[in-house]
Amino acid sequence: MTYRTLISADDLKALLDAQGKVLILDCEFDLAQPDNGPAAYRVGHLPGARHAHLDHDLAGPTTGTNGRHPLPDRAAFADWLRAQGLGKGQLVVTYGGMGQSGAARAWWLLRWMGHADVAVLDGGRDAWVAAGHELESGEADDVAPGDFEPGLPLVAGTVSAKDVLANIETGEAQVLDARDPARFSGENAAMDPVAGHIPGAKCRFFRANLAEDGTFRPAAELRAEFEALLGGEPAILQCGSGVTACQNALAMEIAGIPGAFVYPGSWSEWIADPSRPVVTGSEPWGEDEFRHKL
Known part of the structure; x- marks a missing residue:
C-alpha cells in the first residue's frame, strides 16, 4: 500500500x-x-x-x-x-x-x-x-547516510512576490491566506510589523482543516469548502512565512484538488517592501466564517 x-x-x-x-x-x-x-x-x-x-x-x-x-x-x-x-x-x-x-x-x-x-x-x-503506542525519549541514534537523490518536483510549484503582485491585477488565481482571521483582518499584528492581508486574498485558516481530535476532516467536506473559496480558479497558498500554507496544500491534496501553488515568502516577505499593497478588514469567506467554525 x-x-x-x-x-x-x-x-x-x-x-x-x-x-x-x-x-x-x-x-x-x-x-x-x-x-x-x-x-x-x-x-x-x-x-x-x-x-x-x-x-x-x-x-x-x-x-x-x-x-x-x-x-x-x-x-x-x-x-x-x-x-x-x-x-x-x-x-x-x-x-x-x-x-x-x-x-x-x-x-x-x-x-x-x-x-x-x-x-x-x-x-x-x-x-x-x-492508540496505545509507546514513545521513546532522548536524542536520535546515529544512522548510516541514505542514497536519496532529488528529482523533478511533484508539486505545482511556487510563485514569487512579483507573481502575486501581478495576480492582483489579472485575478487569474485566488490567493488563500492560512493565517488566523485576526491576523488576516489586521486586528492582530503581534507577529508582524504590518497588519492586514494581500488585496483579493481570502482567509482559509489552516486549523479549519482539522477535526477536534486533530485529525484531518473528511475529504468531501474539505473539497466542498475549498471549491467554494476558489470558484473554479487555481490557488495560490500563503500564510505568515510559508509554513501553514503547506497545511492548506496538504488539505487540498486530501480533498482531491491538487495543483495549488505556494508563495514561500508569504506575508513576512510581502511586507518587507513597503511599496506592495496591503488591505485590512474581512473578505468573503474570511473572518466571520472561520470565527464561526472555531
Whole structure:
C-alpha cells in the first residue's frame, strides 16, 4: 500500500512491527520559542523518529527581505535528508508542529524534492499515544547516510512576490491566506510589523482543516469548502512565512484538488517592501466564517 497524503497511527505501527523501512520526522516547533520543539522531542517521540527543526532544517537562511522561513537550498536539503538516512523510494512519515503545519511543510518539501513516498501521521503524536503506542525519549541514534537523490518536483510549484503582485491585477488565481482571521483582518499584528492581508486574498485558516481530535476532516467536506473559496480558479497558498500554507496544500491534496501553488515568502516577505499593497478588514469567506467554525 502506498501513502501519499496521510497515514494512521495503527497503519504506521503495523509497518514498523513488520520491520518496514520508514524514516519518521518529528517536526514539532514553537514560533515564539524555537527551542521548545527539540525539547519536546527529547521528552518523547515516536520510535526511531528524527527531529526536523523548522528554522534550521526545513528552511533556508533569511536575508530580511525573503520572509521568516524561505525554502532551503535544494542541494543542502538533499544532503540533510541523506544524513537522516533517507534512501531512494523509502517511505517518510512526518508529524507535529502547530496543527500539523510543521509536518505538512516537511511533506511539501519532500514532494518539492521529487520524493513521492511521504505521508503525514494523521492526528500526530497525540493520535499515536491515544492508540496505545509507546514513545521513546532522548536524542536520535546515529544512522548510516541514505542514497536519496532529488528529482523533478511533484508539486505545482511556487510563485514569487512579483507573481502575486501581478495576480492582483489579472485575478487569474485566488490567493488563500492560512493565517488566523485576526491576523488576516489586521486586528492582530503581534507577529508582524504590518497588519492586514494581500488585496483579493481570502482567509482559509489552516486549523479549519482539522477535526477536534486533530485529525484531518473528511475529504468531501474539505473539497466542498475549498471549491467554494476558489470558484473554479487555481490557488495560490500563503500564510505568515510559508509554513501553514503547506497545511492548506496538504488539505487540498486530501480533498482531491491538487495543483495549488505556494508563495514561500508569504506575508513576512510581502511586507518587507513597503511599496506592495496591503488591505485590512474581512473578505468573503474570511473572518466571520472561520470565527464561526472555531
